[in-house]
Amino acid sequence: MLWRYMAGAAGARTGDDMSGPALLVLGLAVSGSPAVAGWLLAGLTVSASVGGPLLGVLLDRSRRPGRLLAWCLVGYAGGLLLILGLLGRAPDALVIALAVLAGLLGPALSGGWTAQIPLAVPAGLLPRATALDSISYNVAALLGPALAGLVATLGGGSWPVIVAAALIVASLPIALTLPARHGDGTTGAGGRSIAAELVAGMRAITGSVPLRRATATSMVSMAGIAMLVVCTPLLGERLAGGAGYGALLLAVTAATALAANAVLARLAPAVRTTGGWWPDGALVWATAVLGAGIALTALADGVALAVVGAAIAxxxxxxxxxxLFAVRHRDAPARLRSQIFTTGASLKITSFAAGSAVAGPLAGHSVPLALLAGAGLQAVAVLVYWGLSPRRSRTPEISAPRAGGTAR
Incomplete structure (x- = not known):
């Protein structure tokens, strides 16, 4: 079941990561307007902050969350195909509105899948499954944009959207085979309204020190990652004479992230027994390493040093x-798990959008300055982690895992 789940998650996420660049290419090819292309991408991402919490509540209340997840896949892929069919034939505002509606379902392709891991694997395999799940994000980040560029080069501006939708739909049969929830689905809502469940989910995040700390840390860090993503094409142009080299830097970052998570997956049983270092301490140390890598790219005066910085990042x-996923699996109440994962995904997408908005003008003034700001946000994320930690545990060595594991 684990590998079937992994195949479905990786396919859906690759299609998701492909859809943004695909809409950019489509918008430019059909309208010739960078503004329309940019608004299509913005519409697809901005609505995630609204859709994530609501999707999470519905998944948590569903006895068969896999079926609801499947409907989300159909809706997202269908939205992409509607945009393809209507762009240039309908008013731009209508097409952008369709992108916003499709974007509401976006968190289902990320946090919605991840929240189902405890249903798909035995408790003893959860650490390994979590590491492998993270790898699927890295694979998607590596393959999605590359596939969009390759398909656009070979087939034109429409085909990347078609391939992205096809990848998402291909995950549909696997979503439908996800196990049913027993004992904590619809009955777990206790007859409460969706609004009450949304409040309960936010309280679960803000009321738990580990969840609150991990969520805030990852949000600040994601804004800094956005600055790296925005700056890499300009950095490639400055150091190597072509914006395409910047995409290669992002590929290096995704590849080393994939390698690091592959090592974690292999070492999962040993990592689980390391006491307080995992996962809380690992979260803050990894953020610090990420900041060091971004800082090195900011200081790079040649391609070699920029590649090293991207690899460290x-x-x-x-x-x-x-x-981050391990903290959520450990501390999220079972009946609210989907909501906490999809809400976390929404918050990170929103942070990425905010970081991108700031990075654009800043990079226009100075690329190294924008990258240093991204590295600085990683330092701020570390400070946020420590600031939200109880005084007795303001070091990365957090207290040992409590009994009960992922059942809480």
């Missing part, structure tokens, strides 16, 4: 995501 980014 990936070594931090991969384990950071795995540690």
């Amino acid at each position: 990936g070594v931090g980014e991969g384990p950071q995501l795995t540690a």
Whole structure:
């Protein structure tokens, strides 16, 4: 079941990561307007902050969350195909509105899948499954944009959207085979309204020190990662004479993140017994390593040093995501798990959008300055982690895991 789940999650997330660049390419090809292309991408991402918490509540209340997840996949892929069919034939505002509606379902392709891991694997395999799940994000981040560029080069501006939708739909049969929830689904809502469940989910995040600390740390860090993503094309142009080299730097970051998580997956049983270092301490140390890598790219005066910096950033980014998921699996109440994962995904997407908005003008003034700001946000994320920690545990060595594991 684990490998079937992994295949479905990786396919859906690759299609998701492909869909943004695909819409950019489509918007430019059909309208010729960078503004329309940018608004399509913005519409697809901005609504995630609204859709994530609501999707999480519905998944938590569903006896068969896999079926609801499947409907989300159909809706997201269908939205992409509607945009493809209507762009250039309908008013731009209508097409952008469709992108916003499709974006509401976006968190289902990330946190919605991750929240189902405890249903798909035995408790003893959860650490390994969490590391492998993080790898699927790295694979998607590596393959999605690359596939969009390759398909656009070979087939034109429409085909990346078609391939992205096909990858998402291909995960549909696997979503439908996810196990049913027993004992904590619809009955767990206790007859409460959706609004009450949304409040309960936010209280679960803000009321738990580990969840609150991990969520805030990852949000600040994600804004800094956005600055790296925005700056890499400009950095490639400055150091190597072509913006495409910047995409290769992101590929290096994704590849080393993938490698780091592969090592974590192999060492999962040993990592689980390391006491307080995992996952809380790993989260803060990985954030610090990520910041060091971004800082090195800011100081790079040649391609070689920029590649080293991008590689170091990936070594931090991969384990950071795995540690974040491990905290959520450990501390999220079972009946609210989907909501906490999808809400966390929404908050990170929103942080990425905010970081991107700041990075653009800053990079236009100075690329190294924008990258240093991204590295500085990683330092701020570390300070946020320590600031939200109880005084007795303001070091990365957090107290040993409590009994009960992922059942809480």
